[in-house]
Amino acid sequence: MRVHSIVCCVAIALALSSAAAAGDISVPDNNPAAGTACNVGPFGYAEARHQTLVPASMLGGKSFLINELCFAPCTNPAPTQVFSTLVVTFAHTTQGSLSTLLATNLAVDATIVLNGPVTWTPTYQQWSPMGLTGTFRYNGVDNLVVEVKFIGKTGSSLGCYRCGNIERAYKTGAGSFNIPTATTSMSALKMQFRFPDISLTITGSPRPGGKLTLDLLSGGDAGLPYQLGSSFGLGPIVLGPRQIDLSPDVLLALSVGNSLPSVFVNYSGVLDTSGTAKAGISLPAVPALVGISIYTAFVTLDPASPFGIRSISGAEKLAIIS
Numbered sequence: 001m002r003v004h005s006i007v008c009c010v011a012i013a014l015a016l017s018s019a020a021a022a023g024d025i026s027v028p029d030n031n032p033a034a035g036t037a038c039n040v041g042p043f044g045y046a047e048a049r050h051q052t053l054v055p056a057s058m059l060g061g062k063s064f065l066i067n068e069l070c071f072a073p074c075t076n077p078a079p080t081q082v083f084s085t086l087v088v089t090f091a092h093t094t095q096g097s098l099s100t101l102l103a104t105n106l107a108v109d110a111t112i113v114l115n116g117p118v119t120w121t122p123t124y125q126q127w128s129p130m131g132l133t134g135t136f137r138y139n140g141v142d143n144l145v146v147e148v149k150f151i152g153k154t155g156s157s158l159g160c161y162r163c164g165n166i167e168r169a170y171k172t173g174a175g176s177f178n179i180p181t182a183t184t185s186m187s188a189l190k191m192q193f194r195f196p197d198i199s200l201t202i203t204g205s206p207r208p209g210g211k212l213t214l215d216l217l218s219g220g221d222a223g224l225p226y227q228l229g230s231s232f233g234l235g236p237i238v239l240g241p242r243q244i245d246l247s248p249d250v251l252l253a254l255s256v257g258n259s260l261p262s263v264f265v266n267y268s269g270v271l272d273t274s275g276t277a278k279a280g281i282s283l284p285a286v287p288a289l290v291g292i293s294i295y296t297a298f299v300t301l302d303p304a305s306p307f308g309i310r311s312i313s314g315a316e317k318l319a320i321i322s
Helices: 003-015 250-256
Strands: 022-027 037-039 048-054 064-066 068-071 081-093 111-120 136-138 143-154 160-162 167-172 183-185 191-196 198-204 211-218 225-231 268-270 276-282 293-301 309-312 316-319
Touching: 081 136, 191 198, 198 276, 198 293, 198 316, 211 225, 211 293, 225 250, 225 276, 268 276
Parallel strands: none
Antiparallel strands: 022 191, 037 160, 048 143, 048 167, 064 136, 064 191, 068 191, 081 111, 081 143, 167 183, 198 211, 211 276, 225 268, 225 293, 293 309, 293 316
16 A cells, blocks of 8 residues: 555544533423423333324424434332333324324334333433434424333333423223224423434445445534545554544555545535435446455534544444345
8 A cells, every 4th residue: 555545544543532522402401300290101001002293393404313212200219110112113104193093004114213122221311212213314494203002011010201382192991003004182291302413324225236324413513524434444543542433454555545535425515505425336237346345434524622532433334245
C-alpha cells in the first residue's frame, strides 16, 4: 500500500475510534416519577395485548433509529417480570386514532423488535429499558404505533405511570395475546424511546452484482459533510486508550479515496436538513466475492472538532452471499 494511503487510513481510523453518543425522546414528558395515575395494565396481568398511538408531534420532527423502549414503574419496589413470550412491535401510521381492530393499527411496515422469553428487571420511578434486540427507523413524519403483548408472565403485579393525552388499545387476561379487537382509551403508559445519535443502516442484495443502500443518520449534524469508509476487518487498531472499528487496509484506502466511485457510491457528501443521506455499494459481479465480509462506518466533518470529526457511527457488517 502506498504511504499516503496508509496515512489516510490511519487518520480515518483515528476519527472512527470515538464511541457514538445516544439520545432519547420521552412521551409525553421526561419525568419517570409521576403520571396521571399508576396503572397495573398491562404488566399487572399474566397475559395482555397493549397498543399505543404516539403522535408525531411528540417525537421531535426528525428521523431516528429506535433501539430501546422504556417504561416508568410506579410500584415500589418494582418487581422483576418474567415472560415466557414477550413481543414488541413498532409501526408507522397516518391514522389519527387507534382502530379497535388491532391489525389495522399495524398495517404499515410493522417491525418486531423483541420476541421471545424475557426477564425484565425494572426500577421504581426510573426509565426502565425492556432490552430490545431489534431496531426501528422512525421516519420523522408519521404517528408511531407501539404494541407490547405477552403471555405466561410471572412475578408480582407491576404498575407503570400513565398519561391522559396518548391513546391506547388494550386487552388483558386469558386469551388476550392474540385477540383481534380491543378497547380504546386516552390512558396509555408513559414511554421513553432511546436511539443512537448517529447510525448507519445497510439494506439490499449482498450478492455479487447486487446493489445495497446505505442510510446515514446523524440528527445533530444536519448540513455537515460526511465521509464513509469500508474495510475488510474491524481491526482493532489501538491508539493510546482508544480502539478503532475499521482496519487500515487497502479497501479503506480505496473507499475513502474515491478510487472506485462505481462501487462505493456517494461515499462523501452532505447530510440534509434532517441529518440524513443515502449512499450505496454496487458489488462487482465476481463470484469470488462470496464469503467475504465488509465493514462500513461514517463520520461527519467539522473543522472545529478534534481531528475535524464531529460524530462517528458504529461499523456495520456486510457478508457477501451467493
